[in-house]
Amino acid sequence: MMRVYLDNASTTQIDPRVLKEIVFHLKNTFGNAGSIHKEGVEAKKVLAESRKKIAEFFGAHSDEIVFTSGGTESNNLAILGIFKSRFGLSADYLDSKPHVITTEIEHSSTLECFKQLEKEGVDVTYLSVNEEGIVNLSEFKKALRPETVLVSIQYANNEIGVVQPIREISKALRHFRNNSSAKSLQLKVVENRGAIFHTDASQTPAYLDCNVERLGVDLLTIDGQKIYGPKGVGALYVKRGTLISPIILGGGQEGSLRSGTENVPMIAGLAKAFEICGNEREKESKRLTKLRNYFYSELFKMTGTKMILNGDLKNRLPNNLNFSIKGVDTEFLTLQLDAKGFAVSTKSACLDSGAGSYVIRALGGGSWRSKNSLRITFGRWTTMADCSKLILVLKKILKK
Amino acid sequence: MMRVYLDNASTTQIDPRVLKEIVFHLKNTFGNAGSIHKEGVEAKKVLAESRKKIAEFFGAHSDEIVFTSGGTESNNLAILGIFKSRFGLSADYLDSKPHVITTEIEHSSTLECFKQLEKEGVDVTYLSVNEEGIVNLSEFKKALRPETVLVSIQYANNEIGVVQPIREISKALRHFRNNSSAKSLQLKVVENRGAIFHTDASQTPAYLDCNVERLGVDLLTIDGQKIYGPKGVGALYVKRGTLISPIILGGGQEGSLRSGTENVPMIAGLAKAFEICGNEREKESKRLTKLRNYFYSELFKMTGTKMILNGDLKNRLPNNLNFSIKGVDTEFLTLQLDAKGFAVSTKSACLDSGAGSYVIRALGGGSWRSKNSLRITFGRWTTMADCSKLILVLKKILKK
Numbered sequence: 001m002m003r004v005y006l007d008n009a010s011t012t013q014i015d016p017r018v019l020k021e022i023v024f025h026l027k028n029t030f031g032n033a034g035s036i037h038k039e040g041v042e043a044k045k046v047l048a049e050s051r052k053k054i055a056e057f058f059g060a061h062s063d064e065i066v067f068t069s070g071g072t073e074s075n076n077l078a079i080l081g082i083f084k085s086r087f088g089l090s091a092d093y094l095d096s097k098p099h100v101i102t103t104e105i106e107h108s109s110t111l112e113c114f115k116q117l118e119k120e121g122v123d124v125t126y127l128s129v130n131e132e133g134i135v136n137l138s139e140f141k142k143a144l145r146p147e148t149v150l151v152s153i154q155y156a157n158n159e160i161g162v163v164q165p166i167r168e169i170s171k172a173l174r175h176f177r178n179n180s181s182a183k184s185l186q187l188k189v190v191e192n193r194g195a196i197f198h199t200d201a202s203q204t205p206a207y208l209d210c211n212v213e214r215l216g217v218d219l220l221t222i223d224g225q226k227i228y229g230p231k232g233v234g235a236l237y238v239k240r241g242t243l244i245s246p247i248i249l250g251g252g253q254e255g256s257l258r259s260g261t262e263n264v265p266m267i268a269g270l271a272k273a274f275e276i277c278g279n280e281r282e283k284e285s286k287r288l289t290k291l292r293n294y295f296y297s298e299l300f301k302m303t304g305t306k307m308i309l310n311g312d313l314k315n316r317l318p319n320n321l322n323f324s325i326k327g328v329d330t331e332f333l334t335l336q337l338d339a340k341g342f343a344v345s346t347k348s349a350c351l352d353s354g355a356g357s358y359v360i361r362a363l364g365g366g367s368w369r370s371k372n373s374l375r376i377t378f379g380r381w382t383t384m385a386d387c388s389k390l391i392l393v394l395k396k397i398l399k400k
Numbered sequence: 401m402m403r404v405y406l407d408n409a410s411t412t413q414i415d416p417r418v419l420k421e422i423v424f425h426l427k428n429t430f431g432n433a434g435s436i437h438k439e440g441v442e443a444k445k446v447l448a449e450s451r452k453k454i455a456e457f458f459g460a461h462s463d464e465i466v467f468t469s470g471g472t473e474s475n476n477l478a479i480l481g482i483f484k485s486r487f488g489l490s491a492d493y494l495d496s497k498p499h500v501i502t503t504e505i506e507h508s509s510t511l512e513c514f515k516q517l518e519k520e521g522v523d524v525t526y527l528s529v530n531e532e533g534i535v536n537l538s539e540f541k542k543a544l545r546p547e548t549v550l551v552s553i554q555y556a557n558n559e560i561g562v563v564q565p566i567r568e569i570s571k572a573l574r575h576f577r578n579n580s581s582a583k584s585l586q587l588k589v590v591e592n593r594g595a596i597f598h599t600d601a602s603q604t605p606a607y608l609d610c611n612v613e614r615l616g617v618d619l620l621t622i623d624g625q626k627i628y629g630p631k632g633v634g635a636l637y638v639k640r641g642t643l644i645s646p647i648i649l650g651g652g653q654e655g656s657l658r659s660g661t662e663n664v665p666m667i668a669g670l671a672k673a674f675e676i677c678g679n680e681r682e683k684e685s686k687r688l689t690k691l692r693n694y695f696y697s698e699l700f701k702m703t704g705t706k707m708i709l710n711g712d713l714k715n716r717l718p719n720n721l722n723f724s725i726k727g728v729d730t731e732f733l734t735l736q737l738d739a740k741g742f743a744v745s746t747k748s749a750c751l752d753s754g755a756g757s758y759v760i761r762a763l764g765g766g767s768w769r770s771k772n773s774l775r776i777t778f779g780r781w782t783t784m785a786d787c788s789k790l791i792l793v794l795k796k797i798l799k800k
Contacts, residue, residue: 005439011432011661023423026630032411036734037743039405069469069632072650072660088519109650109659116649119488225661230426232469232632232663247647249516250472250509259509260472261411261625263632334436343437 004386005343008226008319008379009158009203014269015228015380021272022230025265033262034251043264050264050271057274058220059211060237066257067267070234071202071223072109075152077236077247077258078198078219079113082150083122084245097123100150101143103135104128104362107158107200114152127153129362132312133162140169144176148195155201155215156208159347159359159375160311161320163208170197170216196242202226202234206277206380207285207317218242224266228380229273233266288318288378291387295376296321298391302398310360310373319378324365325398330374333397340393344376404786405743408626408719408779409558409603414669415628415780421672422630425665433662434651443664450664450671457674458620459611460637466657467667470634471602471623472509475552477636477647477658478598478619479513482550483522484645497523500550501543503535504528504762507558507600514552527553529762532712533562540569544576548595555601555615556608559747559759559775560711561720563608570597570616596642602626602634606677606780607685607717618642624666628780629673633666680780688718688778691787695776696721698791702798710760710773719778724765725798730774733797740793745775 005013014022025046031039033047048062055062068074087098102114104126114124125143127135135153151173156163177194198219201210205227212220220237224230238244238257250259299307303325310322324330330346337344347357356370365373378387405413414422425446431439433447448462455462468474487498502514504526514524525543527535535553551573556563577594598619601610605627612620620637624630638644638657650659699707703725710722724730730746737744747757756770765773778787 003438007432007435007437007439010435010440011430013430014426019423019426022426023419026414026419026422030411030413031743032407035407035410035743035745036731037407037738037745038403039407039743040410069473069663070660073469073648075650076648107650108652112649112659230665231661232666248473248476249512250475250507252508259512260470261631263469265630266632331436338437343431343435343439345435345437 001341003341003343004382004390006376006378006382006386006390007343007345009161009375009377010345011225011231012228012379013381014230015273015276017276018229018269018272022265022269025268029264029268033264034253043262046268047262047264050267053271054222054235054274057205057210057278058237059213061240063255064237064240066236066238066254067262068234068236068258069232069263070225071107071200071221074221074223074234074236075107075109075200076113077244078221079110079117079150079152080247081244081257082196082198082219083117084247085243086149097121097147098149099123099125099145099147100152101125101127101140101148102152103154103164105133105157105159105359106152106154107202110152110154110200129162131364132315133157133160133310133359133363134312134315135164135169137165137168137172141172141176144173144180144195146180150196150198152198152200154203155199155210156203156317157311157359158203159357159373160322160363161203161317161377162311163204163315163317166199166215166217173197174216203317205274206281207288207319212237212239219244224270224273227273227277230266230269233263233270235270284380285318288382291382291384292318292321292378294384295387295391299323299394302391302395308365308369310363310365310369320375321377322373322375324360324369324373328372328398330372333374336397337390337393342390342393344374346373347375401741403741403743404782404790406776406778406782406790407743407745409561409775409777410745411625411631412628412779413781414630415673415676417676418629418669418672422665422669425668429664429668433664434653443662446668447662447664450667453671454622454635454674457605457610457678458637459613461640463655464637464640466636466638466654467662468634468636468658469632469663470625471507471600471621474621474623474634474636475507475509475600476513477644478621479510479517479550479552480647481644481657482596482598482619483517484647485643486549497521497547498549499523499525499545499547500552501525501527501540501548501595502552503554503564505533505557505559505759506552506554507602510552510554510600529562531763532715533557533560533710533759533763534712534715535564535569537565537568537572541572541576544573544580544595546580550596550598552598552600554603555599555610556603556717557711557759558603559757559773560722560763561603561717561777562711563604563715563717566599566615566617573597574616603717605674606681607688607719612637612639619644624670624673627673627677630666630669633663633670635670684780685718688782691782691784692718692721692778694784695787695791699723699794702791702795708765708769710763710765710769720775721777722773722775724760724769724773728772728798730772733774736797737790737793742790742793746773747775
């Protein structure tokens with residue numbers, strides 16, 4: 001049976017052009033980039049070229065790209081690395097607690113880092129989102145304090161695809177940095193020009209502008225497997241001058257920020273994946289917006305007001321649709337669609353089942369809706385014909 | 401020009417059989433192993449089969465294998481994870497300092513973790529090695545204390561290939577565990593049956609018995625890129641019942657010990673690499689021992705007593721030779737050999753240049769020898785003809 005894969009927010013199939021690049025380097029570029037012989041020098045060269053290509057995609061410098069094993073590690077490095085750099089290992093915060101700001105709907109790899117920091121005595125503000133899944137800018141401004149060390153807000157959400165106003169947030173943060181008075185802990189913070197701004201951009205490079213200058217971020221998370229690149233590779237953009245410590249220690253690769261032999265074949269694949277995203281982003285965003293909106297209107301015709309869209313439609317990744325239908329068990333629906341050849345999902349694959357989605361709950365969706373959402377994330381190879389087939393199949397299933 | 405790659409301790413070329421497996425899964429097994437649709441279930445199945453195969457190689461249970469991004473991360477997880485589990489995050493050791501034992505010649509990813517722990521107040525014993533590079537068993541026994549939390553000793557060294565008496569060490573450790581009286585800190589240690597024994601076995605699976613029961617270890621580090629498998633993937637064997645905390649947080653994959661989408665294609669490649677190691681180990685060890693010894697005797701004929709073998713010849717990986725030649729600058733020699741088509745190295749690729757090798761220094765080799773060692777590590781595709789060619793080329797170079 002033909003399969004239609006519509007779970008691209010979870011992970012993407014590797015683009016054949018990326019695969020070709022990877023296979024070439026798996027065969028030919030096997031040297032250790034730290035070695036001085038020909039094989040090592042070749043690996044080093046491919047590493048440098050890949051780094052340059054990726055840096056250019058983000059409008060960054062080559063030395064600002066730190067390769068990691070993926071989005072989860074990048075988020076851990078960003079959050080735990082900033083704290084390790086500022087406060088050392090012993091987490092001895094004396095009288096004044098350091099403060100961080102994040103949102104209720106971050107990816108689990110971000111939230112779990114903050115939960116650990118909370119255990120260590122850090123004060124964490126979890127910003128709520130409105131019914132549409134968007135952070136309130138004035139709530140953010142109110143949350144800022146002189147002792148705020150770090151702000152971490154996802155560029156676009158992995159479940160509902162809602163895009164946060166990153167530029168406005170960074171602008172407000174800069175304004176606060178420039179106007180707040182130095183206080184006790186702030187003395188340390190000031191050395192590093194105030195709170196650091198991290199965004200997890202894992203979901204966005206195929207669709208949105210990711211220029212770090214325009215976004216105004218200090219740290220930005222990248223993940224290969226979300227952009228038609230390989231699994232097991234990602235990166236963290238680290239703005240020059242940002243004080244951050246490594247969480248994986250050893251040979252001092254990646255400017256001492258990430259030890260371990262550089263995974264050159266996958267890094268070359270990652271660079272290729274970014275090249276393609278850069279070339280095709282505008283066209284592909286338009287195509288998928290049209291396709292997604294068509295599907296949405298057909299779905300609405302089918303279900304009427306029984307269907308609740310989870311998250312805003314306008315400020316949303318072009319490929320994402322997440323909805324609940326009154327009276328429909330979406331886990332069962334997912335399995336029914338799977339049997340008919342369609343891969344969709346109920347929530348993040350990075351979550352235990354049972355508890356439901358905390359992202360949908362944060363929209364005020366309540367317990368039932370949080371356990372009964374359906375996420376359809378179209379992709380590079382989704383056609384209008386796939387879309388029409390899915391509508392037909394859904395009609396049949398929902399009739400029953 | 402034909403290249404002869406003789407730097408297999410640094411990193412290995414991928415075996416074509418492994419490559420075939422990887423490419424198949426890069427194309428076909430792209431799903432997220434946490435998803436419930438067909439693509440996810442398939443990925444989960446490949447993950448489970450790979451885990452089983454690797455566990456069997458080590459005589460372990462499937463749930464004792466934790467996949468990581470490589471040897472460096474595995475060493476970090478082993479060492480920092482044990483401490484995080486025992487003492488939490490705040491490293492508040494009260495009156496009595498925890499104690500660990502390692503050696504002076506561990507890989508940088510192990511030593512850097514211990515350096516960090518030292519900064520946190522942990523007492524670290526760095527066992528010296530004898531002229532042959534081997535740990536003294538009675539020195540080890542004397543170093544054991546009731547408050548010893550962790551012992552980390554490499555199975556075989558990455559530079560000189562010398563094999564440590566892991567079975568004897570684990571036997572001595574068990575004896576101590578059973579006979580030591582519980583003291584202050586020991587109360588906590590006792591809960592976990594005394595000091596944990598970790599070995600970095602990255603260099604050994606292609607050559608030595610790695611059965612964890614026979615070795616008597618609690619934690620064992622595995623690295624794909626040293627066994628003709630892919631880079632960016634490795635594992636940590638974690639004996640059932642060992643209390644250890646994750647260092648990378650998030651979705652709770654790998655039994656909550658390592659978050660992040662599982663890198664299934666590379667894990668499948670890793671499993672294939674282990675399968676081949678298992679099938680060919682004995683034959684290949686014999687072949688390479690013969691080849692290496694032939695090269696060594698020819699080298700001795702050429703240089704006589706000017707040549708100093710770094711490390712014991714008998715207790716050594718079959719593929720490793722590391723030597724210094726009086727009056728010969730090995731960095732220059734490496735470049736000369738490279739120009740003639742031979743890739744060899746001076747020391748670990750995971751080290752800054754300039755300072756020389758701390759491994760050779762630990763043998764009592766002094767500063768000059770530590771800066772002038774040559775490591776030749778033969779591999780799966782090294783032939784006797786390669787060996788003879790290398791001897792001829794070396795003769796020509798050394799004559800000058």
